[in-house]
Amino acid sequence: MPNWDNELLMENLKIAATYQHWSRREFLKAAGIAGAGSLMAPFSRTANASQLSGEMPLRPFGNTGINVPLLSFGGSLDTSLSILVLRQAFKQGVTYWDTANTYMGGRSEKGIGKYLEKYPRDRQQIFLVTKSHAWTTKGLGEDLDLSLERMRTDYIDLYFLHSVRRPGQLDDDIKSWAEKKKAEGKIRLFGFSTHSNMEECMLGASKLGWIDGIMMRYNYRLMHNDEMRRAVDACTKAGIGLTAMKTQGGGQVKTNSETELKLAGRFVEKGFSDAQAKLMAVWKNSNIASICSEMPNMTILMSNVAAAMDKTRLSSLDRALLQQYARETPSTYCAGCADICESAVAGNIPIGDVMRYLMYARSYDNPYRASTRFRKIPLDIRIQMDKADYSMAERRCPQKMAIGSLMQEALKELS
Ligand code: SF4
Numbered sequence: 001m002p003n004w005d006n007e008l009l010m011e012n013l014k015i016a017a018t019y020q021h022w023s024r025r026e027f028l029k030a031a032g033i034a035g036a037g038s039l040m041a042p043f044s045r046t047a048n049a050s051q052l053s054g055e056m057p058l059r060p061f062g063n064t065g066i067n068v069p070l071l072s073f074g075g076s077l078d079t080s081l082s083i084l085v086l087r088q089a090f091k092q093g094v095t096y097w098d099t100a101n102t103y104m105g106g107r108s109e110k111g112i113g114k115y116l117e118k119y120p121r122d123r124q125q126i127f128l129v130t131k132s133h134a135w136t137t138k139g140l141g142e143d144l145d146l147s148l149e150r151m152r153t154d155y156i157d158l159y160f161l162h163s164v165r166r167p168g169q170l171d172d173d174i175k176s177w178a179e180k181k182k183a184e185g186k187i188r189l190f191g192f193s194t195h196s197n198m199e200e201c202m203l204g205a206s207k208l209g210w211i212d213g214i215m216m217r218y219n220y221r222l223m224h225n226d227e228m229r230r231a232v233d234a235c236t237k238a239g240i241g242l243t244a245m246k247t248q249g250g251g252q253v254k255t256n257s258e259t260e261l262k263l264a265g266r267f268v269e270k271g272f273s274d275a276q277a278k279l280m281a282v283w284k285n286s287n288i289a290s291i292c293s294e295m296p297n298m299t300i301l302m303s304n305v306a307a308a309m310d311k312t313r314l315s316s317l318d319r320a321l322l323q324q325y326a327r328e329t330p331s332t333y334c335a336g337c338a339d340i341c342e343s344a345v346a347g348n349i350p351i352g353d354v355m356r357y358l359m360y361a362r363s364y365d366n367p368y369r370a371s372t373r374f375r376k377i378p379l380d381i382r383i384q385m386d387k388a389d390y391s392m393a394e395r396r397c398p399q400k401m402a403i404g405s406l407m408q409e410a411l412k413e414l415s
Contacts, residue, residue, distance in 0.1 A: 054309045056093025059289045061127075063239030064189055064212055066157075068127050070283055071308040072096035072243060074294035076103045076369070079111025085301055086115045090122055092305045098215070098243075098292045099151075100131040100162055101143050109150040116152050123153060129215075131162035131193055135169070137177040144186060155185055158213050158241075161192040165338065167204020175210050189213055191240070196338040196352040198222075202231035206238040215292060217336050218244035220281040220319075221326040225335075236287040245292045247282050248275060249326065250333040251363035259328055263321045270318075276307035280314045281322055294364070330399040334359065341393035341403060347384040350377060351393065351403060354385070354410045361413060374414035386411055 058067040073089045075098055086097075099108045109130060116123050128151065132143035144159065159181070161174065170192065178190035191213035194201045198216040205211040214235060222228050235242055253274040255261050267277050282291055295301040314322075326333075338352030345351065354374065361370035377385075390404035397403060 056095075056305070056308060059286070060241075061213060061289045062236075062241030064241055066127065066189075066241075068096045068241070068243075068290045069093050069308070070290055071279075071304055072098055072127075072129075072290045072292045074245070074292045075099035075108045075112065076294055077296050078104045078107040080107055080114050082111065082296065083115055083118070085295065085298060086112070087119070088298060089295065089301055090119075090126070092301070094295075094301070094305065095122075095125050096127040096129070096243075096290055096292075098129045100133075100160075101147050101150075102131075102133060102162070106146075106150060109147055113150050113152040127157045128153065129158040129160060130156055131160035133162045137173050140174075140177055141181075144181065148186065156187045158189040158191060159187040160190075160213075160215065163196070164192040164194045164201050165196045167201055167208075170205060170208060170211065175208075178210065189241075191215075193245070195246070195356055196336050198336055199225075199227040199231040200339070202235050202240075205240060206231075206234035209238070211238075211240055213241040213243065215243040215245050217246040218242075218282060218288065219247045219249035220278050220322045221249040221330075221333055222335060223282065223285060224323060224326075232285070232287050241289050242287060243290045243292050244282050244288050246359075247291050247293065248278050248363070250329075250359060253325065257328065259321065259325050263325055266318065266321065272307075272314075273303065276303060276310075277314060277318060277322065279304060279307045280310075281319055283308070284314065284319065331401050333399060334401060335399050337398065340396050340398065341390075344392040344396050345388050345390060347381065347388060349381060349385050349388055349407075351390075351407070353377075354407060355401070357414055358406060358410050367413075371414040374410065382411065382415070 056069045056071065058069055060066070061068045071094050073086070073094050073096065079086060079099070089095075089097075097112060099112060101109060103109070112128070116126075130147045130151070132140050132147075134140045134143050140161075144156070147156065148154065159178070161169070164170065178187070181187045182190065189212035191211050192201070192205070193215040195217050198218075202214055202216060205214060218228070218232075223232075232242065253260055253264055255264055264274060267274055272280070279291055279293070282288055293300075293304050295304060334352065334355035336352055336356075338350070341351045342349065354377075357370040357374045360373070361367045385407055388407070390407065394401070394403050
């Protein structure tokens, strides 16, 4: 007779290793806090589709009149290798798909095109988002046409200018271009994504009157900052739909400090993973329409779907613990306030971007994406990066990050 308990336990530990990136020792340490009886609980919500009945909740995307699912599929991967994951996402109601013309050198958009060729009837149920880095209307037009061709579709639901760093980049030329493409039926909505100086960009956009949607870095670390609260409120009042990205706020919760142990143990006891808890913390703000999450495999997809469909929400104590954890570990997370550090260093060194690339390498286990983007920084800037004095930037950094050492580590790890 097989020992089913042990088999299930081993299966759950395997899922833990994949998803949580915990070592087995770390998992057992956290589980021990909750008691051996709950050892199997944390991954019961990741298991399989048959266990997930119910519907994916929807929220209005600003004042656009469109409802979107709480969870969106982050396509910054080679989706041509993930057709089955896309199919499962669709079936689970994850019908908001986000990509960009540059993701994986175009393979992300091409994979979506492959999917839509196979399942053309799904197109009308998918809220499709793509982005362009072009800063000229000519470049935007070319990128849009290429995206349409690659994804085998006639229109994009929401077209983003990619990685806006300041509101001045949203000028009248861009506005006229967006209006023209809407009139042509090539895009339904227009907006931007932002990783740096998000609050300033959002506040600026809220005054423009022609931005439909924004995808910004937003998580349990950033959501309590006054400036971010103001920015979200202003966008909500302006009817702008908001999608949160980078919701994990850096890496997974470890078990090194008392707060971390308390947090991990508490989530184990309640049946959450810390990744699920971080999603739920963001969904607590009803002004956030959706969370864009990269889901490269079924395990992560089904775990996120389970978190979105679960009727249970984090308690105020859970959220307070997450906040306490964020307060105790600021220097492990760059908050994207690039103007603060970059204005304290000579030259045009993109400190905020480099910190993000390090996050891709270290927290997302994606050294390919990290180094591909890092190597796009011009060589002369990388030389300056090596010699620059970061002491003033470190003094000003609200997260107290060791910027100088991290820049050196990036040069070694990502060059
Ligand atoms: S390094 Fe510090 S100041 Fe610079 S963007 Fe990150 S958190 Fe902000």
